[in-house]
Amino acid sequence: MVTDSTPTRIFRHACLLIGCLIIIFPVYVAFVASSLPLADIFARPMQLAPGGEVFNNYYQALFVGGRGLGGARAIGALVMLRNSLIMSVGIVVSKIAVSLLSTFAIVFFKFPGRSFFFWLIFITLMLPVEVRIVPTYRLVSDLGMINSYPGLILPLAVSATATFLFKQYFMTMPDQLIEAAKIDGAGPMRFFRSILLPMSRTPMATLVVIQFVYGWNQYLWPLLATTDRAYYTLMIGLSRMLVVADHQADWHVVMAIAILAMIPTIILVLAMQKQFVRGLTEVDK
C-alpha cells in the first residue's frame, strides 16, 4: 500500500464522509418522519430532529395499519412482515434446494442430456419475471394460485445463479473425495448427504444473503399475485398506502413501515457482509 501525504489522506476521509452522509440522508429523514406526529410532518419545513412518537407510530404501523389499507379491515405491518418472510424464505429454500440437487446431477454424473439440462437452467437467466409477466400471471391465475403463498413463490423459485455458484464450487473439490466415497462403498446419495452438503456451506451462506434480499424486495410479481390484503407483503402494503394523494397519506405510518421493511435485509447484508461481497463479486453469473 502506498502511503498518502497527510492532505491527501484528509481529502480521502472528507469525501467519503460526505458521500456516506448523503447516502444515509434519505434513510435518516424517513426515520425522523416515523418518529413525528402526522401534523409535524406537514409542517413546512419538517424538522430534522427525531420526535417522541416512535412508540406510537411503530405500534400503529405494526398492529393497526393506516389509510390506504382498507379502513376498518386494515392490516398492520405484522401481517405483511409475516407474508414477506414466508415469501422470501420460500424463495431462498426452493432456489437452494432445487439448484443443489440439479447441480449435483450435472457435475457428478455422466448421462445423456446433461448439456441440454444445463442449458435449460441457463435459459432462465434470460427470462426474468418482468419479461414473462403477463403469461405468468395468466398461468398462476388459471392454476388458482393468486392470493396464495405457492403463487407468490413458485414463479421466482429457480435460479441459474445458484446453479453456477454451486457448479463453480463443486468443480474445485478434489476428485479423491468421490473416489474415497466409492471405495468406502458409499452411494451417491450418501456422498451427497455426508460430504457434499456439509462442504457446500460457503456457497449456501452466500446464496441465502443474496436470494433473501431478492425475495424480500420483490415488487412487481406480488403486486399482481396478491389482491387480498391478507397476502400483502411489506412492499405491496407500502405502495397501497401511497395510492392516496401525498398530502393525505399517513406518512408517519408509511415511514415506520418503510423502516421496518429495510431492517431485516440491511441486518442480513451487514452481518454477512463478507459472504455477500464474495458472492456478488465472485460468481461467474
Next chain:
Amino acid sequence: MISGKSVVFREKKLPYLLLTPEVVLVLIFFIWPASQALVQSLYREDAWGITRNFVGLDNFRRVLADPRYVESIWTSIAFAIAVAGATMLIALFFAALANNIRKATAYQTVIIAPYAVAPLVAGVMWFFLFSPAVGILSYGLRSMGMMWNHTIVPGQAFFLVVLAASWQRIAYNFLFYLAGMQIIPDSLVESATIDGATPVQRFWKITFPLLSPTTFFLLIMNFIYTFFETFPVIHQLTEGGPANATATMVYRIYREGFRQLNFGSSAAQSVILMAFVIFFVVLQFRYVERRVVY
C-alpha cells in the same frame, strides 16, 4: 460440452430424478409462459379472451409503429445510460478513495447498505423528500427559487427516477471497482509513486486502464439492472409520467397488459424485451472476462 467431474457416479436413473424438481419448475413457470408470450404475440385477442385471430407479425408492426412505444425504448436506453454513468462515476470515485485507506470498512458498510433496501422503499423515501406537498428537498429548492414539481415537469421526473435508482446501485458498482482495484499489484502503483506520480496521475494512468474489464462488465450489468429491475422505483415515483417521460419498456408492458388488457400487443412487447435480455446476456457471457489476472 458442459464441464463436469472426471470421476463420476454411474447410476443411470438417479441424475434425472435429481434434476426433476428444477426442470419441472423451469418448464411450468419459465418456458411455458415464455412460449405463451411468443405464441400470443402472433395473435390478436379481445379483452375478455373470447375470440383470437392469427395476425402474423402484425402485433410487432403495430407496436413498433407506435411512436409512444419507440419512445419507451429510447426512455429505457436514456435511463440506463444515465444510471450507469452516474453510478459508475460515483462508485469509481468512492472506490479510489477507499482503496488506499487501511480502515475503510465503516465507509464500505454505509455505501453497500442501500443495496439491501428494496427498490420500492427507495422510491418511497425519495418520493417523500421531493414530494411537492410534503418533501423537504422540494421545499428547500423552492425557497432557493427553483420550482420543483416532478408530477408536471418531465425532466425533473426523469432526474428523480435516475437519482433513486442510482442511490441503490452505487453499492454494486463500488464493490466491483474496489475488488478490481485490490487485485492490482502494489508494485505497479509503488513504482509510479517513485517516479513522482501524484495520486490523481496514478489513478488515470494505471488504475483506471487496468479496470477496463470491470468497467465493461459493470456497464452491461447496470443496463440489465436499469432495464429490468427499476419498475418499483418508477411505479412509486412517477407512474411513467408526466407525458410518458419515465415510461420504460417494462413499465409499458405492465400498463398495457394489466391496465389496458391489450394482450397481443403486450406479448409482442415481452418478446422484444426478451430479445434485449438475450442480447445483454450474450454480451455478458461472450465478451466479459470476469477473472482478470495481471
